[in-house]
Amino acid sequence: xxxxxxxxxxGMFATVGLMLVVxxxxxxxxxxxYERALGVNINLWWGIAMLAFGLVMLALGRRGAKSPEGVRxxxxxxxxxxxxxxxxxEGLERGH
Amino acid sequence: xxxxxxLVWIDYAVMxxxxxxxxxxxxxxxxxxxxxxxxxxxxxxxxxxxxGLAFISANLGAQEVIGMGxxxxxxxxxxxxxxWVGAIPAMIFxxxxxxxxxxxxxxxxxxxxLKLRFDEKTRGLNAVSFAVMxxxxxxxxxxxxxxxxxxxxxxDFNFSMIxxxxxxxxxxxxxxxxxxxxxxxxxxxxIVFGFAPLVFLGLRDVGGWxxxxxxxxxxxxxxxxxxxxxxxxxxxxxxxxHNPIGVEWFGLVMGLGFVLSFGxxxxxxxxxxxxxxxxSMAAARKTPLIAAVPKMFFPFLVILPGMIALAAGSxxxxxxxxxxxxxxxxxxxxxxxxxAGEANDAASTNxxxxxxxxxxxxxxxxxxxxxxxxxxxxxxxxxxxxxxxHYFPSGMLGLGLTALLASFMSGMAGNVTAFNTVWxxxxxxxxxxxxxxxxxxxxxxxxxxxxxxxxxxxxxxxxASFNNIMDLLQLxxxxxxxxxxxxxxxxxxxxxTTGHGAFTGLVAxxxxxxxxxxxxxxxxxxxxxxxxxxxxAKTYPSELGQTFWTAICAFTTCFVVSIxxxxxTRPRPDAELRGLVYSLTPKPEEAHVEWYKRPAALxxxxxxxxxxxxxxxx
Numbered sequence: 001x002x003x004x005x006x007x008x009x010x011g012m013f014a015t016v017g018l019m020l021v022v023x024x025x026x027x028x029x030x031x032x033x034y035e036r037a038l039g040v041n042i043n044l045w046w047g048i049a050m051l052a053f054g055l056v057m058l059a060l061g062r063r064g065a066k067s068p069e070g071v072r073x074x075x076x077x078x079x080x081x082x083x084x085x086x087x088x089x090e091g092l093e094r095g096h
Numbered sequence: 097x098x099x100x101x102x103l104v105w106i107d108y109a110v111m112x113x114x115x116x117x118x119x120x121x122x123x124x125x126x127x128x129x130x131x132x133x134x135x136x137x138x139x140x141x142x143x144x145x146x147x148g149l150a151f152i153s154a155n156l157g158a159q160e161v162i163g164m165g166x167x168x169x170x171x172x173x174x175x176x177x178x179x180w181v182g183a184i185p186a187m188i189f190x191x192x193x194x195x196x197x198x199x200x201x202x203x204x205x206x207x208x209x210l211k212l213r214f215d216e217k218t219r220g221l222n223a224v225s226f227a228v229m230x231x232x233x234x235x236x237x238x239x240x241x242x243x244x245x246x247x248x249x250x251x252d253f254n255f256s257m258i259x260x261x262x263x264x265x266x267x268x269x270x271x272x273x274x275x276x277x278x279x280x281x282x283x284x285x286x287i288v289f290g291f292a293p294l295v296f297l298g299l300r301d302v303g304g305w306x307x308x309x310x311x312x313x314x315x316x317x318x319x320x321x322x323x324x325x326x327x328x329x330x331x332x333x334x335x336x337x338h339n340p341i342g343v344e345w346f347g348l349v350m351g352l353g354f355v356l357s358f359g360x361x362x363x364x365x366x367x368x369x370x371x372x373x374x375x376s377m378a379a380a381r382k383t384p385l386i387a388a389v390p391k392m393f394f395p396f397l398v399i400l401p402g403m404i405a406l407a408a409g410s411x412x413x414x415x416x417x418x419x420x421x422x423x424x425x426x427x428x429x430x431x432x433x434x435x436a437g438e439a440n441d442a443a444s445t446n447x448x449x450x451x452x453x454x455x456x457x458x459x460x461x462x463x464x465x466x467x468x469x470x471x472x473x474x475x476x477x478x479x480x481x482x483x484x485x486h487y488f489p490s491g492m493l494g495l496g497l498t499a500l501l502a503s504f505m506s507g508m509a510g511n512v513t514a515f516n517t518v519w520x521x522x523x524x525x526x527x528x529x530x531x532x533x534x535x536x537x538x539x540x541x542x543x544x545x546x547x548x549x550x551x552x553x554x555x556x557x558x559x560a561s562f563n564n565i566m567d568l569l570q571l572x573x574x575x576x577x578x579x580x581x582x583x584x585x586x587x588x589x590x591x592x593t594t595g596h597g598a599f600t601g602l603v604a605x606x607x608x609x610x611x612x613x614x615x616x617x618x619x620x621x622x623x624x625x626x627x628x629x630x631x632x633a634k635t636y637p638s639e640l641g642q643t644f645w646t647a648i649c650a651f652t653t654c655f656v657v658s659i660x661x662x663x664x665t666r667p668r669p670d671a672e673l674r675g676l677v678y679s680l681t682p683k684p685e686e687a688h689v690e691w692y693k694r695p696a697a698l699x700x701x702x703x704x705x706x707x708x709x710x711x712x713x714x
Contacts, residue, residue, distance in 0.1 A: 002128045003121070005146055005278050009285060012117040016110055016495065023106050023491045033489045037297055043491040046293050053289075078690075 006061030014054025020047030103249065107494030114498045115263060117282065118505075122267030122275045132537045135272035136517040137204060137373050142274070144379035146281055148386025150370040153280035156287065157237050157507020161398055161500060162244070165480030168402025169453055171340045172312065172326025173713050174333075175402070176395040181353040184388050184706045186361035188699045191384035193678070194362055195371060197588055199380040200675050204372070206365040207522040213587045213676045215595030216526070221602055222580070223522035226365060227515055229576050231548065233366075234511035235555025240477070241504035242556065248481050249497075257556060260501070264508045265549045269542055273373060273517075276509045280370075283502040284390070290499025291397045297487045298404035311407035315450065316340075326403065330714045342618075342638025351644025355651040359577030363584050366514040381695040388702045392709060398480070405479040406451040408486060450474060452482045508552060516544035575613075578647040579605020579654035586658050591670065591677045597662030605654025612649040618642045 024044030027033055034041055087093050129135050142150075167175040203209035207226065211219035242257040267275045302308045313323035325332050325339055332338040333345035341348070361367060361384070371383040455464035456475040465473045484496040520541045529536075579602050586593040586601075617628035618639040627642060636642040674680045691697055 003124050003278075005281060008117055008121050008124075008278065009282055012113065012282065013285065013289070015113050019106065019109060019113070020491050020495070027489075027491075036487055037489050037492070038300055038487075040297070042293055042297070043489060046289070046492060046495075050289055053285075078693075 004061040004064050006057045006064065010054045010057030010059075010061055012054070013050045014058060017047050017049070017051030017054050020044070021051060023047070103494065103497075104490045106491045107497065110491075110494035111498045111501065114286070114502065118263065118279050119266055121278050121282075122270035125271030125275050125278070128274065129270075129272050129538070132520070132534050132541060133204075134274070135538055135541050136513075136520065137369070138272070138274040138277060140373060141375050142277060142373045142379075143375055144382045144386060146277065147370050147374045147379065147383040149284050149390070150277040150280045150373075151367055151383050152387035152391050153284040153506055154276075154367050154370055154510035156280075156284065156394075157233075157503055157510065159237075159507070160394075161287065161291075161503045162240060162477055162480055164395075164398040165402035165405070165483070166476035166478075168399035169406045169451075169474070169476045169479040170402075172316070172329075172403060173395075173399065174326075174329045174339055174341055175399045176329050176709075176713060177341075177348060177352060179391060179395050180706050180710050181349060182357040183361065183391055184702060185353065186357040187384040187388045187391065188702060189358060190362045190368070191371075191381050191388075192695055192699050194584070194588060195381040195384070196377065196681060197676060197678075198368055198372060199374070199377050200681065204521050205517050206363060206368055207518060209676075210583075210587070210598070211522075211526075213673070214593075214598045218583075218595055218598045218602065219522060219526070221599060223518050223526075225576050225606075227518050227523065230366065230511045230515045230518070231551045232555050234508045234515070234548075234552035235557075237504050237507035237511070237556075238552055239556035241501070244477070244481055244500070247478065248485065257553065260505050261508070261549050261553055264505050264512065265545060268509055268512055268516075268545050272541070273369065273513050276506075276513045277370060277373065279502075279509060280506050283499075283506040286495075286499045286502045288390075288397065290496045291401065293492060294483055294487060294496065295396060295400050295404075298401060298408065298483060301487070302404055302407050308404060308407055312403060315406055326406075328714060330710065336637035336641055341640055342636070343641035343644060347641055347644045347648070351647045355578045355581060355647040356644065358585075359579075359581035359647070359651070363577060363580045365518060366510050369514055369517065378695070382698060385695060385698040385702060392702065392706055401483045402476070402479040405453050405483050405486075408452045408483070452486050453479050454482070508549075512545055512548045512552070515548040516541050519544040519548070575606060575609045575646075575650070578609060578650035582651050582654040583658060586655065586662075587677070589678045590662075591673055591679060592662055592667050593658060594662045594665040594667050596665040597658040597660075600661045601654040601658030604657040605650040608653035609646050609650035612646045613642070616642050616645070 020043045024041050024047050028041055028044065031039075128139075131139070133139055164175060164178070167178070198206070198209060201209055201212050203212055205223075207219045207223040210222050238257050238261060241260065242253040245251040245256045246253045267279060271278075299305065299308065302311055309324070309327045312326040316326045317323050319340070321338065321340060322332060330345070333343075333348060336342045336344050343351075367384075371380045374380040374383055453474050453476065456473045457464060481500065484493060484500070488496050520537055524540055524544075525532075525537060582605060583598050583602055587598060611630070613627045614630035615628070615633040616636060617623055617626065617632045617634075618636045618641065621627070621639065623629055623632065626639065636645065670680055
C-alpha cells in the first residue's frame with residue numbers, strides 16, 4: 001500500500017551489503033579475524049551477495065512503482081487476457 | 097570480556113542500520129493509516145507474495161530461530177517433524193479449505209468469525225483467551241531476547257528489553273499491520289542471509305552431512321540411543337525410549353501433526369491476520385501455500401545449526417565461560433580465568449557442556465544444573481547463539497545478531513498487532529463501547545498497542561523454568577489451541593454445530609487439557625508447573641510426549657462435547673450460515689484460471705515436496 005516493500009528491503013540490504021564489502025576488503029589481510037570462519041573472508045563474499053540482492057530488489061521496486069497503483073498490464077490477469085483475446089478476435093483494436 | 101563476546105563498531109553499525117530502516121518504514125507508512133481497516137488489516141490490499149512471506153515470518157519469532165536450534169541439539173533431525181509433519185499439512189489445509197471462510201465472511205478477526213458462525217459468548221471466550229495467550233507469547237519473546245543478549249553480550253537485561261519494546265511500539269503505532277508485515281518480510285530475508293552462511297561454515301567445519309552424522313553418532317550412543325537416532329527422523333519413532341523426543345509416532349502424528357499444528361495454523365489470528373490482509377480471495381488462499389515453500393526448507397536454516405553446535409569443536413570452551421561471566425556480578429570475574437582453563441579440559445566430556453553448547457547454570461549456586469538423574473542439563477537455547485559467536489567474524493557477527501534481534505522483535509510485533517486488533521474489535525467494540533466512530537477505534541487501536549506492549553513486558557518478567565522455549569509454548573498452545581481447532585473444524589464443515597455446542601466444547605476441551613496435565617508427569621520432572629499437580633496417574637517418557645497427549649485429550653473432549661451439545665440444541669437456519677459453512681458456500685470460481693495457477697496445484701506440489709524431504713531424512 002503506497003510504499004513498495006521492495007524499496008526498503010533493497011535499501012537495507014544494499015546498505016548493509018556495501019558496509020560488509022568495504023569492511024571485508026579493509027580487513028582482508030587479518031588472518032586472525034577470519035580464522036573462525038575457516039579462513040573464508042565471509043564479510044566480503046556475503047557482502048557482495050547482499051549488495052547484489054539489495055540492488056535487484058531496488059530495481060524491481062522502482063519498476064513496480066512506475067505503473068499507477070491498482071492498474072496492471074492486461075497480460076497479468078486471466079480476465080485481462082480473456083478481454084485482450086476477445087478484442088483481437090472481434091477486431092476491436094485500433095489500427096487492426 | 098574476551099573477544100568472542102565483544103562487538104566492534106561494524107556490528108553495532110549493522111544493527112543501527114536495521115533499526116533506522118525498521119522505524120523508517122513505520123514513518124513512511126503512517127500517512128496511509130487513515131481508517132481502522134488500514135491500521136488493523138492493511139486495507140486488505142497486500143499482494144500474495146508479501147502476505148505469504150509475512151505469514152511465515154509472523155510465525156518465525158524467537159521460538160523458531162532459537163527454539164528450533166535448541167530442539168535440533170536436543171532431538172536431532174527429528175525436530176524437522178515440527179515442520180514437515182507439524183506445519184505443512186496444516187498450512188495447506190488452512191489455505192485451501194479455511195481461507196474461503198475467513199476471507200469470504202469479511203470477518204475482521206478470528207473471534208469475529210466465531211461470532212458470525214456461532215454466537216457472542218463463543219467469540220468472547222476465544223477473544224479473551226487469545227488476548228491473554230498472545231500477550232504471554234510476546235512476553236516470552238522479550239524475556240528470551242533479554243536473557244540471551246545478556247548472556248551473550250553482557251547487555252543489561254532490562255535495557256535491551258525496554259529498547260526493543262520501544263522500537264516495536266514505535267513502528268506499530270505509526271504504521272499498524274502494514275508496518276508489521278513489511279518488517280516481517282524484511283526480517284525473513286535477514287534470517288535467510290544471516291543464517292545461510294552459518295550453515296555453510298558449520299557444515300564445512302564438521303565435514304559435511306556425513307561428517308555431522310559421524311560426530312552425532314557419538315553423542316547419540318553416549319545418550320543411550322542408536323547411533324543414527326539424531327540424524328534419522330522416522331526410523332526410531334516406534335517407541336518413546338528409542339528416540340530423543342521421547343514419543344511414539346502415533347502421539348507425534350496425532351498430537352503434533354494434527355491437533356497442535358492444525359490448532360495453531362488454522363485458528364491463530366496472528367498468522368491468519370496476515371492472510372486476511374491479502375488483496376483478493378485467491379491471494380488469501382495462496383498465502384499459506386506460498387508460505388509453506390520456505391517453511392519446508394527452513395529446517396536446514398534453523399535446525400542444522402543446533403545439530404552442528406552439538407558436534408562442533410570443543411576448543412571454544414573459553415569464550416563460553418567468559419560469556420557466562422556477564423550473567424554474574426563483577427566480583428566473580430576473577431574466578432572465570434581459572435574456570436576457563438578447567439572448561440578447556442572438560443568440554444569434550446559430558447559433565448561440562450557438549451560441543452559448543454554450555455551447561456545450564458543454576459543461578460543460585462553458580463554450578464551446572466543437573467536433572468533428577470544427576471546428569472548435567474545443557475543450555476540448549478544457547479546452541480544457535482553460540483554458533484554465531486563461534487563462526488562469524490566481526491561484521492557478519494553483527495548481521496547474525498541483528499537477524500536474531502529481528503526475529504525476536506518480529507515475534508513481539510506479530511503478537512501485538514494481533515492483540516490490538518482482537519482487543520479493539522472483539523473486546524472493546526463488542527462489549528465496552530459500540531457504535532463509536534471509526535476514528536475512535538483507530539485511536540483505541542493505537543492505545544491498545546501501547547498497553548499491549550506494556551503487558552508483554554510484564555509477562556516477560558514471569559519466566560518459566562523450561563530449558564527449551566518450544567516446550568513451554570507447545571504447552572500453552574495445547575491448553576488453548578487444541579480444543580479450538582475442533583470447534584473450527586466442526587463449525588466450518590458441519591452445519592449442525594450450534595453456539596452452545598461450540599462454547600461448551602471449548603470449555604470442556606480446555607478443562608480436559610488442564611486435567612490431563614494435572615494428572616500426568618514426565619520422567620524426571622518435578623510436580624508443579626510441569627504437571628502432576630493433581631497427583632500422578634501416568635508418567636510420560638518426555639515433556640513433549642506429555643504435551644502432545646494433553647493436546648489430543650483436549651481436542652477429543654472438545655470434539656465429542658461439541659457434537660453432543662449441538663445435537664441437543666437448536667441450530668441456526670441455513671440461510672444465516674451461507675458463506676460460513678462448507679456445504680452452504682459456493683466453491684470459488686476457478687474455471688478460467690490455468691490449472692497450474694490454482695491453489696490446489698500449489699498445494700499438491702508442496703505436499704509432494706514435503707513427502708520427498710521426509711523420505712530423504714527417514
